[in-house]
Structures are given as structure tokens and as C-alpha cells.
Amino acid sequence: MEFLDVAVIGGGPAGISACLELCSRGGLNIGLFEGEQELGGMPRSCHVFFGLRDRKRLYTGPSYARNLAKLVRKTAVHIYTGSRVLNIVPGLPGETHGLHVLSPEGPKSFQSRFVLLTTGCFESSRSERSLPGTRPSGIFTTGTLQQLVNLRHVKPGNRALIMGSEHVALSSVLTLKAAGTSIAGILERDAELHTYASLAAFMSRLFSFPIFKNTATHRIIGNRRVEGVELLNGGTGKTFQIDCDTVVMTGRFRPDSSLIDGTPIEKDPSTLGPSVDTNFMTSVPNIFAAGNVLRGADMHDLCALEGRLAARSILRTMQTARPEAIPSVLVRAESPIRYVVPQRIMPMPRRLFSKFLPWPEIQLEKTLVRPTLEAWSGGERIWQRSFSKLIGHTRIPIPIEKFRWDRVDPGLGLTLKVVRGV
Amino acid sequence: MIIGGGIAGVSIARELSRYELDVMLIEKEADVGWGQTKASYAICHPGARWKQGTLAQRMMVESHRMWNQMVEDLDLELSRIGELVLAFNEGELQYVHALKKQGEHNGIKGLEILDRSETLRLEPHVNPSVVAALHMPTAGVFNPFELVFAFSENARANGVSLLVGSEVRGIRPERGGFTIETSGEEIRARYVVNAAGLHAEKIAQMVGANNFSISHETKSTCLILDRCLGDHVQHVVTGVADPKAFSRFKVVMPTFHRNLLVYTPIPEPSRGIEDRAIEKRTLDITFQTARLLTPDIDFETHIIASFSGLTARNNRGDFIIEASQKTPAFVNVALPPPGVTCSPAIGKQAVEILRNAGLRLMEKPNFNPHREKLKRLRDSSLSEIAEFVGRDSRYGHAVCRCEKVSEAEIVESIRRGATTLDGVKFRTRAGMGRCQSNFCGPEVAAILARELHQPYEKVTKKGPGSVYVAQKTY
Numbered sequence: 061m062e063f064l065d066v067a068v069i070g071g072g073p074a075g076i077s078a079c080l081e082l083c084s085r086g087g088l089n090i091g092l093f094e095g096e097q098e099l100g101g102m103p104r105s106c107h108v109f110f111g112l113r114d115r116k117r118l119y120t121g122p123s124y125a126r127n128l129a130k131l132v133r134k135t136a137v138h139i140y141t142g143s144r145v146l147n148i149v150p151g152l153p154g155e156t157h158g159l160h161v162l163s164p165e166g167p168k169s170f171q172s173r174f175v176l177l178t179t180g181c182f183e184s185s186r187s188e189r190s191l192p193g194t195r196p197s198g199i200f201t202t203g204t205l206q207q208l209v210n211l212r213h214v215k216p217g218n219r220a221l222i223m224g225s226e227h228v229a230l231s232s233v234l235t236l237k238a239a240g241t242s243i244a245g246i247l248e249r250d251a252e253l254h255t256y257a258s259l260a261a262f263m264s265r266l267f268s269f270p271i272f273k274n275t276a277t278h279r280i281i282g283n284r285r286v287e288g289v290e291l292l293n294g295g296t297g298k299t300f301q302i303d304c305d306t307v308v309m310t311g312r313f314r315p316d317s318s319l320i321d322g323t324p325i326e327k328d329p330s331t332l333g334p335s336v337d338t339n340f341m342t343s344v345p346n347i348f349a350a351g352n353v354l355r356g357a358d359m360h361d362l363c364a365l366e367g368r369l370a371a372r373s374i375l376r377t378m379q380t381a382r383p384e385a386i387p388s389v390l391v392r393a394e395s396p397i398r399y400v401v402p403q404r405i406m407p408m409p410r411r412l413f414s415k416f417l418p419w420p421e422i423q424l425e426k427t428l429v430r431p432t433l434e435a436w437s438g439g440e441r442i443w444q445r446s447f448s449k450l451i452g453h454t455r456i457p458i459p460i461e462k463f464r465w466d467r468v469d470p471g472l473g474l475t476l477k478v479v480r481g482v
Numbered sequence: 483m484i485i486g487g488g489i490a491g492v493s494i495a496r497e498l499s500r501y502e503l504d505v506m507l508i509e510k511e512a513d514v515g516w517g518q519t520k521a522s523y524a525i526c527h528p529g530a531r532w533k534q535g536t537l538a539q540r541m542m543v544e545s546h547r548m549w550n551q552m553v554e555d556l557d558l559e560l561s562r563i564g565e566l567v568l569a570f571n572e573g574e575l576q577y578v579h580a581l582k583k584q585g586e587h588n589g590i591k592g593l594e595i596l597d598r599s600e601t602l603r604l605e606p607h608v609n610p611s612v613v614a615a616l617h618m619p620t621a622g623v624f625n626p627f628e629l630v631f632a633f634s635e636n637a638r639a640n641g642v643s644l645l646v647g648s649e650v651r652g653i654r655p656e657r658g659g660f661t662i663e664t665s666g667e668e669i670r671a672r673y674v675v676n677a678a679g680l681h682a683e684k685i686a687q688m689v690g691a692n693n694f695s696i697s698h699e700t701k702s703t704c705l706i707l708d709r710c711l712g713d714h715v716q717h718v719v720t721g722v723a724d725p726k727a728f729s730r731f732k733v734v735m736p737t738f739h740r741n742l743l744v745y746t747p748i749p750e751p752s753r754g755i756e757d758r759a760i761e762k763r764t765l766d767i768t769f770q771t772a773r774l775l776t777p778d779i780d781f782e783t784h785i786i787a788s789f790s791g792l793t794a795r796n797n798r799g800d801f802i803i804e805a806s807q808k809t810p811a812f813v814n815v816a817l818p819p820p821g822v823t824c825s826p827a828i829g830k831q832a833v834e835i836l837r838n839a840g841l842r843l844m845e846k847p848n849f850n851p852h853r854e855k856l857k858r859l860r861d862s863s864l865s866e867i868a869e870f871v872g873r874d875s876r877y878g879h880a881v882c883r884c885e886k887v888s889e890a891e892i893v894e895s896i897r898r899g900a901t902t903l904d905g906v907k908f909r910t911r912a913g914m915g916r917c918q919s920n921f922c923g924p925e926v927a928a929i930l931a932r933e934l935h936q937p938y939e940k941v942t943k944k945g946p947g948s949v950y951v952a953q954k955t956y
Contacts, residue, residue, distance in 0.1 A: 095880065095883060142879065144880040144883060144886075146880075146886065160864060162859075162867065162871075162878055162880055163878050163879075164871065164875040164876070164878035164879055165871070165875075165878060166867070166868045166871040166872065166878055167864045167867045167868055167871065167878075169864070182916075182917045182920050182921065183920060185786060185787070185916075185917065185918030185920060186918065187705070187706075187785050187786060187787045187788040187918070188783075188785055188786070190762075190765055190785075190788070191760075192759065192760045192761055192762045192765060193759050193760060194758065194759045194760075195758070195760070195789060196943070196948060197903075197942065197943035197944070197948040197949060197950055200923075201920045203920050203921070204919075204920055204921075204923055204924060207921075207924045208924050208951060209955075211924070212924050212928065212938065213954065213955050214938060214939065214951040214952075214953065214954050214955060215951065215952045215953045215954075215955045216951045216952060217951070217952045218952055239955055240955065241952075278762075279759060279762075280759075283756060283758075283947075284943075284944070284945075284946070284947030284948040285947060285948050285949060305952070306952075316883075316917075318710075318883075318884060318915075318916060321709070321710045322710075327710075329780065329783070332783070
């Protein structure tokens with residue numbers, strides 16, 4: 061049994077950034093646990109632009125990951141790579157929390173005063189997207205694609221169809237081109253792309269591939285390896301076939317929150333990650349969570365900033381005798397708001413946040429034109445703002461310092477809704 | 483020669499391995515159990531649904547006498563969680579009463595009709611409009627893959643040779659036996675057991691022993707849900723799918739590994755015997771089943787896998803396990819459901835028929851009935867894990883993070899016969915979790931390549947033609 065002040069689970073941008081911030085206070089016994097052999101997380105296998113908002117310069121993914129790893133290795137943080145946390149055993153209030161960790165040296169138990177979950181996310185599998193058809197080889201997510209191309213140096217297939225049009229779809233175009241795979245097209249079910257339309261159009265001209273909007277997957281064809289995909293145009297109702305030997309499913313991320321299953325740590329059914337308060341604390345005192353484990357994927361630099369803020373919250377909590385001096389208020393979101401993070405908020409001064417980080421934030425199911433966002437508590441409207449346009453599936457900050465907190469009924473909680481907009 | 487490595491074939495192989503015989507099992511896929519068995523819901527039926535006087539019912543009664551010993555000998559994964567048959571209206575209530583009567587007639591113990599409140603107490607998530615339910619406490623769930631591997635591993639350990647990835651192309655009856663033309667070499671055998679499942683009619687035709695026909699007009703679709711919902715349903719919960727046929731029902735149940743499983747048989751002409759494509763329509767109907775039986779479970783969000791399979795039903799509506807009248811050394815085995823539940827007795831029955839057809843059976847003095855299953859990291863305590871890692875440090879390397887599968891388990895599964903990604907998955911569960919091999923796929927492929935001394939680009943998902951990646955680039 062080993063004792064720690066803070067156990068950080070997950071050595072990606074959020075986890076490492078949190079460790080760096082925690083080191084600003086000397087004398088703490090900090091452990092960083094990473095299941096892979098190397099630190100760095102997702103950026104290790106991702107080749108787009110990194111580091112803009114947290115490191116203030118541009119890196120490629122692998123160099124960003126190496127840079128973060130180098131920084132944390134210079135600190136006094138105990139780094140456990142190749143060490144998979146099997147489970148968390150939350151302690152009773154006031155007690156330490158247990159961790160069981162597996163590594164080639166054998167299983168080890170730790171007790172830690174604070175735990176920070178930074179386990180990231182992954183992309184939904186095929187069934188979550190209910191793709192009909194056969195189940196051949198050659199269907200990958202972007203995460204798998206990046207691992208194969210950038211870490212294993214293989215060409216996944218000869219011709220690939222990309223499903224989904226979030227930013228990551230464009231990243232997978234670059235990954236596929238780097239491997240020498242030709243692109244059969246990008247497919248989006250909605251009428252609008254979920255990324256920068258002009259950049260997508262530029263890439264489509266550069267690498268000469270079509271973009272199919274308002275088009276769904278009708279069936280996947282091929283018994284052994286993918287032979288093609290039959291697509292259904294939502295406008296005309298007509299089906300047509302694209303020949304390809306590879307399908308890349310992009311986007312639709314979900315938190316890797318399996319460590320909280322079976323624990324009293326509350327899960328938000330709309331994000332599938334742990335629900336947290338404005339200080340990144342979960343429903344269990346002194347267990348925190350930050351980064352993409354809170355929601356589907358966001359940019360690594362925002363995760364890094366969240367990791368830092370969560371670390372500062374941990375340091376603040378260490379100093380306060382009664383951490384929950386200001387009670388949190390539960391926030392609910394109504395459709396078309398997909399989710400709100402954090403799920404419990406409290407009035408906090410803006411200076412405690414990063415100006416680059418939309419926090420608290422919401423995401424919309426789809427892009428809305430001329431919407432008005434409102435916050436209600438009981439029968440009282442406590443905040444309202446109109447926008448000319450809000451983009452779907454991106455982070456929208458909610459300025460809680462503008463809320464009329466004096467009218468908030470903590471017992472009833474808050475509801476965020478869209479009252480106008482198409 | 484046994485043709486077909488489904489549950490019937492491997493069970494017969496294991497039973498024949500008790501005797502001084504030269505036995506071979508031939509399977510066209512790269513591994514055993516990849517036909518109907520793989521897509522089975524793997525319920526261990528108590529046997530209320532099958533009429534007395536049928537061979538299926540007799541096999542069931544005999545199998546239930548054998549299962550406990552089987553589970554012990556072969557280290558099988560079976561948990562007896564019980565079944566609830568729900569009735570939502572007067573018609574279904576009558577059905578449930580009729581099922582109970584038939585079950586009692588078949589000698590099943592512990593059957594009782596529960597009223598609405600008792601049903602909801604046992605299963606709080608079932609549809610509250612339920613009127614009553616039949617509780618069958620002896621029903622259970624298997625791990626279907628484990629079952630097939632257990633039979634085949636034990637058969638191999640006792641001398642049966644296994645030829646996978648080889649298809650039977652033709653059979654020539656000759657004096658004193660048969661010559662079997664395969665996609666590889668020709669093989670001579672004195673006796674042939676045709677356990678080819680969906681292909682049984684085609685194989686029987688090769689020797690003119692096709693006095694039955696196989697239809698494959700029921701396509702069933704299965705949904706597998708994330709394990710975080712595993713405790714929402716404790717029993718095998720079934721509903722009435724076809725009031726005329728007890729043996730067609732829809733299911734929501736936990737699997738042996740506590741994933742929720744939804745299953746609906748849908749009569750639909752398939753596009754041929756190899757058609758396992760998931761149809762949008764059947765997927766929708768399966769979701770409807772789920773919502774009907776357990777409406778407050780969020781299936782759409784928590785689905786992690788879905789697949790479809792065909793069910794072979796023969797024109798006699800009962801098990802066929804018999805020697806061909808024309809060529810008695812050729813034994814046909816054609817099983818409608820519940821093949822998995824009846825597998826121990828099916829093996830015995832086929833061996834009896836071979837004996838009657840003149841096969842001399844001499845017991846092997848050194849027959850070993852025991853087989854040990856793979857030691858799973860996730861089923862082990864910390865002290866057990868410490869012991870495993872002490873013996874093999876690869877137990878300390880969790881490759882599949884969702885299902886907590888170690889490198890040592892993957893290596894062991896390859897030693898036991900896995901040659902493909904699916905082979906590793908069905909033996910170890912690597913890739914069966916929430917991320918569906920999103921994270922571990924590339925590493926499992928690397929372990930396969932290393933252990934089988936193959937280049938990475940030769941690793942397949944499920945045998946020839948299903949390569950995982952196109953080529954090594956640099």
C-alpha cells in the first residue's frame with residue numbers, strides 16, 4: 061500500500077497539465093498513472109495543430125505529447141506508465157480513496173487524498189451509429205486509424221469512405237493521405253457540415269473527393285473485407301453505391317468513464333461522463349474529473365486548460381476546511397441543448413477561469429439561427445441572451461457571473477433552454 | 483469425419499474422443515463456432531417450450547442430467563439466473579398458463595405464475611403494463627463461445643484433429659467409406675457425420691441422403707448493451723413473439739458476462755444462406771422489442787454491438803439425428819433451436835447412432851474429461867492477479883482496457899487455436915467491450931503477428947479475405 065496526496069489517472073494533455081500545475085505547490089506527493097507505455101495520450105498519434113491555447117505555440121501532435129511528457133518528467137511527480145488503474149474505491153467522507161493499479165510488476169494498491177480523472181474519450185463504435193449491413197474487416201474509427209498509421213506505420217486500406225463531418229473528419233483525411241489511401245468521400249447525414257465548410261471544400265478540391273451532405277449509410281457491403289457502401293440521399297430518397305475497402309467512422313465521441321461504473325460517482329446520462337461542479341469536483345468529495353472524460357471530444361488544448369483549472373481547484377480545496385462553503389446548484393438542459401458541463405454550478409469570479417476556456421459550457425444538437433438562450437430557476441428567468449447564430453456540436457460558454465444569483469432557488473435548480481431560433 | 487464445427491459438431495467430436503478412433507472435424511471457417519452458434523442467445527432452457535415425444539425434448543431432459551458434470555469437467559461458464567415469461571394481455575396469459583402446463587408435464591420443477599406486483603418486484607425495469615409472468619427458476623445463460631471452445635479443446639486434447647478453414651466440396655461414397663473432397667486435400671473416412679448447420683442439406687445432397695430440407699427464413703437480430711446496464715435485468719426476460727409457436731420468443735436478458743442482450747427472431751426471406759447483414763428494419767423491430775419488454779432502459783445510448791444471424795429450421799420441425807437409410811455410415815444432424823441447451827445429449831445420441839451403424843467403440847483408457855478455461859484477469863482477485871503476474875509478467879499488461887484482458891490471455895488464446903482477431907475476441911473478450919476494439923485492435927493484431935510469425939498485414943479479422951490492414955508502409 062502506498063499513500064499519495066493526489067492521484068491523477070490518465071497521462072494525456074489534461075492529466076499532465078494538472079500535474080504541472082499541482083507541482084507549483086512543493087512537497088505534495090503526486091502520482092500520475094498511464095496505461096500505455098508512453099505519456100502523452102491521444103496527441104501521440106495525431107498530426108494536426110497542437111498547443112495553441114495552452115502552450116502558446118504550434119506543435120505537431122507527437123511533438124506536443126513529447127514536450128508535455130518531458131516537462132512532467134522533470135518534476136517530482138511519480139510517473140507510473142504501463143500501469144492500468146483497474147478500479148477506484150471511493151473512501152467515506154474525510155477518508156482517502158483507494159486505487160488498484162495493474163502493471164507488469166503486479167497489482168498495487170494506493171490510497172490518495174485526492175483523485176483526478178483525466179481518462180479522455182473514444183469514438184462511438186459502429187453499433188452506436190446503427191450502421192446496417194454486413195460486418196466485414198476494414199471498418200475503423202479515427203482513433204484506430206491514427207494508431208495504425210502513425211504508431212504502427214501501416215496503410216489501413218486502399219480507398220476509404222469517411223463517415224461524419226466534425227473537425228476530426230478532416231484530420232482523418234490527412235492521416236489517410238499520409239498512409240497513401242485514396243479518399244472515396246466524406247459522408248454527413250445532416251444538411252450542413254459540422255466543421256469549417258470552406259476548409260472542407262478546399263480539401264475536397266485538393267484531394268479530389270466528393271462530400272455527400274444529407275446522406276445516410278444504407279448498408280455496408282462485403283462479407284470478408286469492406287467492398288463498398290450503399291448510401292441513401294435524404295433529399296431524393298435514392299440509393300447509390302460507393303466502392304471502397306475501408307470505412308472510417310469519425311466523431312461522436314464518448315467519455316472513457318468506465319472507472320466510475322459501479323462507484324457512487326454520479327454519471328450524467330447526457331454526456332455519459334462524471335457530473336462535476338464548477339470546481340471540477342464529482343459527486344464524491346475530493347474526486348475530480350477534467351478534460352474529455354467530461355464530454356465527447358474537444359480540442360486537446362482546452363483539455364489541458366481544464367486539467368490546470370482542476371488542479372488549482374484541488375489546491376484550493378486542500379486549503380479550505382469546508383470545501384462546499386458555497387452550495388452548488390443543479391443545472392438541467394432542455395433539447396436542443398445536448399448537455400451542460402459542469403452539471404452543478406456556483407457563482408464564481410471569472411478570474412478563476414481561463415479566458416480561452418468556455419466554462420461552464422453547453423453544446424447544441426444542431427446549428428441554430430437567431431436563438432435566445434435563457435436560464436430559469438423555478439418561475440424566474442435569471443439570465444437571457446440572444447445570438448445571431450450558434451454552431452451545433454461546439455462549445456458555447458455560459459457566463460454564469462451574469463446570472464441573477466439572488467433569485468436562484470437552490471432547491472429547484474436551474475434550467476437552460478433555447479426559446480427562439482431555427 | 484465430422485463436417486461442421488458448430489455446437490453440434492464439437493459436442494460429437496468430444497464424445498467420440500472417448501474412444502479409440504481416428505476422428506477429424508472439418509470446418510470451413512477459420513475457427514469453430516462461427517455459424518449459428520456464435521449468434522446464439524445461449525440460454526440454457528429448462529425445456530418447457532418443447533413438446534413431449536419430440537427428440538428435442540428427450541435430448542433436453544438428458545442434457546439437463548449431464549450439464550452439472552459438464553460444467554465441472556470443462557470449466558464452462560453457465561449461470562442459472564432463471565427466466566420470466568411475461569404476459570401483457572388475456573391471450574398471452576393463456577399462453578403462459580399453457581406453457582406452464584407443458585413444462586410441468588415435461589417434469590420441470592419450480593414453475594410458478596407470478597402476479598404483476600411480484601413480477602415487478604423481481605424485475606423493476608420490465609414494462610409495468612405486465613399482467614403476470616411465468617417464472618422458470620432453472621433457466622440459465624451460457625457463454626456460447628466458451629462452450630464451443632471447451633468442447634473442441636477437450637476433443638483435441640484427446641486426439642481429435644481439427645481442420646479449420648477447409649470447405650467440403652464433394653463426397654464420393656466408396657466401398658467401405660467415403661472420400662471427402664475439400665478445398666485442400668481429399669480425405670478418406672469410414673463414417674461421416676453431417677453437422678453442417680445451415681449447410682446440412684447441401685452436404686447431405688452430396689451423397690443423396692437429403693431426406694430433409696433446411697430453411698433459413700428466420701433472421702434474428704441481437705443487440706448487446708454496455709455492461710453498466712447489466713444489473714437492470716436479472717433474469718432472462720422473454721415475451722411472446724408467435725403465439726402459435728412456443729419456440730419463437732423475444733428476449734431481453736443479461737449475458738453470462740452481464741451485458742444486456744436483446745434478441746428478436748424476425749421471419750424474413752434472407753438473401754441466401756450466408757446473409758448475415760443487419761437490416762435497418764430488423765434493427766428497428768429489435769429496438770421495439772426492447773422498448774416493449776423493458777421500456778425505461780436507454781438502449782439507443784448504451785448499445786455497443788449488434789449482429790444478425792440465420793436460424794436453420796428443418797422441414798420436420800424436430801431434431802434430426804439419424805443415419806441415412808441409403809448409406810448408414812452417413813449420419814445427418816440437423817437441429818432447430820435449442821441446439822446449445824441440448825448439446826451434451828446430442829453428442830451422445832450421435833455416437834449411439836454411429837454404434838448402431840456398425841462403428842466399433844473401444845473406450846480409451848487415458849481419456850481426460852477435464853479442460854481448464856483461460857484465467858481471466860477481470861474475474862480474478864488482486865491476490866490471484868499477483869500470483870498470475872508472478873508467473874507471467876504479461877498478465878500485468880492490460881491490452882483491452884474495456885474488458886480488462888491481459889497480453890498473457892491473448893497469447894494463451896492463440897496457443898489454444900485462435901488465428902484471427904475474432905478468434906482472440908471470442909476466446910478472451912478483447913474487443914467485446916464498450917469501445918469495440920477501437921483502442922486495442924492494433925495491438926491485438928501485433929500480438930497475433932508476433933505469435934504466429936506472420937507479417938502484420940497478413941493478420942485477418944476472420945480468415946482469408948478479411949485482412950485487417952492493406953500493407954506495411956515504412
